[in-house]
Amino acid sequence: MRVHALPKGSVVTEKGIPWGVKHIQAPQVWNRTTGHRVKVGVIDTGVDFTHPDLRHSLERGINLLHRMALPQDDNGHGTHISGTIAAANELQGMIGVAPRALIHPIKAFDHNGTAFVSDIILGIEWCVHNQMDVVNMSFGMKTKSRSLLNAVNNAYRSGILIVASSGNDGSIGTIDYPAHYTKTIAVGATNQQSRIASFTNRSSLIDIYAPGDRIVSAWLRGKHREMSGTSMATSHVTGAIALLLSLKPGLTPGQIKSIIKRSAKPLRNSRKAPRMAGELNVKRMIKAADLL
Template structure:
């Protein structure tokens, strides 16, 4: 690896009009140079997707031989669910002749959808869980053994309300460690979904479901898109029933869409938050993708929360304003955001799947949408042609699934 190969060197020489063939060894050399020198901004990353699955498999075979000899290559992460790599380099225009081999796009940062309000005391069954009528369903379903991947900041494994609700999960930031939460957001989400401490703490929507924390977000609540894709990949490979994604971004990522689509096709339902910008016709990604369940937030009086994005692309609303749930160090916190609404919907789907295992993502989404409570203040929807989504109602949802 004495000189730096150019992008053109990663294809084998072919006559004009001939078929391009990938030179795996030169590609690895090029990636090594990118890892060694990197961009001036150390946080800049790009996603390089292989257009041909066979090329990707060939690459991984050679890659596995080179990594032990060149530690810098560990900066480059493979994302098998989309046949891609995350690389420490800025996204630039690929030469046209390489477009049949690769697609290159930015690997931007993405943030969680919530704002901390204030510390709080637990109150048994929080108001949002009462409002969606989850307690009325617990005689017939508690979400028993449904596996929920929560791609977030991790979780507080020592929280008394979560002791019986957690599996090991994975830490994508530090692979050798458990996905411990150093932010609080993931612990809050996990509590609303599956807290189970009837005597001394709070109860979540599906108290016998199992949360598998997938730590992709750092202590600031920030992650690369590639971290999210790695999280989705882990959830699919480990047979999660559903994935909670309480985060979003404004720009569309083809790589993220591909990962979401592959999860959907594998039978994994993804619940995603719409965003907290208070926009009337705008939803963040990945909630904007049709393969997800896009969730907006409501208040205690069944109105759309002022901060919630809304519009025709929302599939369902759920409580998201001033939600009390578990927090770090065994405590509780009140938070607001479409993140909090999403965790109510994820818990409800766990209740549904425990009673009706095997429902497809499309069937789950259809059941949710046709079994809602009307939102108050419908005058805000007059400017849209599509009917407004309603608020989650667990009892109606289960009745709709029984028909």
């Protein structure tokens, strides 16, 4: 199992609200919801507990590789994902999609960004046991696994939606597992022009597209870095679900999935493929939820 990010971009000093957070119109709903106290499980490489952008958003979580240790990030990927979901440092740093959500880091990936499927399954079970509201899984693999499918379905039945990235091979007609499973939200990446990013795996199984190209977020040692990948798109969707659940706590995974798909903004080049998923738009999503 590998994290879904392309080779690292440069360390940047950009501050404020990153383009992706603005693009999905998250700031337009912050007067109604900031994701307050929604529990987000991030199964990844851990998180940088000393990062000033994240210190108000972090809970303890678990380190599945070293049970006695904090899930401290030694790769950077998990910190980047967590920043997009819930960074909250208006003055010196950046703001994520749901700045008052709570990140519970589950470290299943090593410093190379690789993990055993068995640890992913343990991570999902930890999320169910500790009653996460939504789980971010910005990684994937080519082969299916019956035990991973069972863990995903069990989370869904327990009321927990898993948001998963489609992969970065530029494949058409196939996406990676676990995004391939129907009980997840499968996410593809768009660029600043609202076009599907060239690296995205895509098929009719994709539920939603979101910004994933040249995304600036938190990085190790208090820094910020630009990264691209369906991983980055997935964290935007997870943040949006945190905003939704803070406003409407009782929504089931099925209802959330339906709201997100229904309220998506049609993509620029989707006229050729009318059944294609659209792009995440938080303002439209909240409006759709209000009609329930």
